[in-house]
Amino acid sequence: MANQKPALRTGPRAVICAGIFSSGSTWIFNAVQEILRHAAPGMPVTPIYMDSLDDANGSDLWQSSRAVIKTHAPGAFLRRFAATEAVPVILSVRDPRDAVSSLMQRFFLSFDQASDFVLRASHGLPLLIEGVVPDDILVLRYEDGFTRRRSTLADIAEHIGVMLPKAAIAPIAAALAPGAVKAEIAALHDQGVFDDRPPLTQFDPNTHWHPRHLGDGKSGKWQSAMTEAQAGALIERSGFLRPIYGLEPPHPVASGKTVRFGPNGDGVQYLGEGFYYDEGYKAWAVKSRADMILPLARPIAGALSLIIACRSDVPIMPHDASPLHVRVNGMDAVLTQVGPAKVGGRITLTAQVKALPVTARLTLAFSLPPPEAGNAPVPRSDRPSATISMMSIRLASAGRPPKI
Numbered sequence: 001m002a003n004q005k006p007a008l009r010t011g012p013r014a015v016i017c018a019g020i021f022s023s024g025s026t027w028i029f030n031a032v033q034e035i036l037r038h039a040a041p042g043m044p045v046t047p048i049y050m051d052s053l054d055d056a057n058g059s060d061l062w063q064s065s066r067a068v069i070k071t072h073a074p075g076a077f078l079r080r081f082a083a084t085e086a087v088p089v090i091l092s093v094r095d096p097r098d099a100v101s102s103l104m105q106r107f108f109l110s111f112d113q114a115s116d117f118v119l120r121a122s123h124g125l126p127l128l129i130e131g132v133v134p135d136d137i138l139v140l141r142y143e144d145g146f147t148r149r150r151s152t153l154a155d156i157a158e159h160i161g162v163m164l165p166k167a168a169i170a171p172i173a174a175a176l177a178p179g180a181v182k183a184e185i186a187a188l189h190d191q192g193v194f195d196d197r198p199p200l201t202q203f204d205p206n207t208h209w210h211p212r213h214l215g216d217g218k219s220g221k222w223q224s225a226m227t228e229a230q231a232g233a234l235i236e237r238s239g240f241l242r243p244i245y246g247l248e249p250p251h252p253v254a255s256g257k258t259v260r261f262g263p264n265g266d267g268v269q270y271l272g273e274g275f276y277y278d279e280g281y282k283a284w285a286v287k288s289r290a291d292m293i294l295p296l297a298r299p300i301a302g303a304l305s306l307i308i309a310c311r312s313d314v315p316i317m318p319h320d321a322s323p324l325h326v327r328v329n330g331m332d333a334v335l336t337q338v339g340p341a342k343v344g345g346r347i348t349l350t351a352q353v354k355a356l357p358v359t360a361r362l363t364l365a366f367s368l369p370p371p372e373a374g375n376a377p378v379p380r381s382d383r384p385s386a387t388i389s390m391m392s393i394r395l396a397s398a399g400r401p402p403k404i
Contacts, residue, residue, distance in 0.1 A: 019092030022102035038168040073121040083131035094142035097222035254297040300398035
C-alpha cells in the first residue's frame, strides 16, 4: 500500500466494516476480529452491528477497548464517529445487480424486496466515505475475489495498523474458507442458534453469519436472475452508488476501442446517473442529463474525436439546433452527423473537442431539453423532450500529451 500506517500491537480502538449487502462484508467483519485476536490474544474484541446509535450498541461501543463495527446503512452518528475519531473504514462493494440477485437466491426474496433492501440500506455508504479522509478507507470489490486471496488479510492488517505475524495468515484464511464457514453455520443449527425461521431474521451475534449465508460467489449472475428491464431499472436507481462502486471502472478504454451498450455489451460499467434502460431499443437512453465515465488506457491531450452510434426519436440537426448536447470534461463538443438518418433509426455522430487538457479519464455529459410545461405526465426533470438511445461509442482519435 502507498500510505502504510504505523503498526500497533493491539490495533485501533474501533474498525468500521461497511458494505453493500452480499458484498463480502461479513467475511471482512470476521477477518478483522481474527486479525485483532492474533495481534493481541489477551485483549477482548467486541463485535457490534450498528447502523444507528441505540442504548445497546452504544454501551458496547463506549465500554470496548477494541470494537469491530459492521454496518450496511451507516447513520449520522456512525458517520460522525468515523470522521471525528479517524476510525479506519473497510468498505466492500459489488455490482448492485449481483448483490440483489444473491439475496433473491439465498433468502428467497422477490426482485422488488431484494432491490429495496439493498438500495435503501446503501444510501448512507457514499455519505460515510465523504466524511473520512482517503487514507482511512480501504475499498474491496467483490468482483476482485478478495475473500479468496490471503493477501487481503495482509492488506486489512496494514490498513488498520496492526502487525500481523505471517504465521497467522494461513489459519485465519482457513477459518474463513467457504467449507469452514458452512461447517460453522451447520454447527450453529445443531446448537439451536438457528432454527426454521426465515434466514434473514436470525444471525449469530459474534460472527453475524446467517443461515444460508454463503452463495456461489459468482459475478454476472444477474443476467439469469432478472429481466433486462429489471436490471435497467436497478442501474438507474443505484446511480448514487457510482462514487463508491464505479468511480473507476475496471477496464480502461484504449484508442480505437468500441464500447457497446445493450444486453451483450460491456458499456454498463461506464454509466453514471441519468441513464435508463430503453427496452424497445435494448440500449441505455439519456434522460434530461446523463453522465458517462471512461477511464483511459493512456493519457490524452489536444484534439479528441468520439464516434457515437445511437438511435433517436427526433432528427439530429446541426450542432446549434441539436436536441442533444455533449460535454467532455466540462468542454462543449461539436457534434456532426455522419450520413443520413431516419426517425427512430440508427444515427452516427462525431463529437469533437479541439483543445482537451491532459487527462487520463473522460467524463461525458449528455443533455437533452426538458419537455414543455404541461405536456409531460411526469415531472419535467425526469423526462426529456426527446429520446437518445446509446448503441456504442468509440474513441476514434486523440492527441498525445507533450513529452517533458
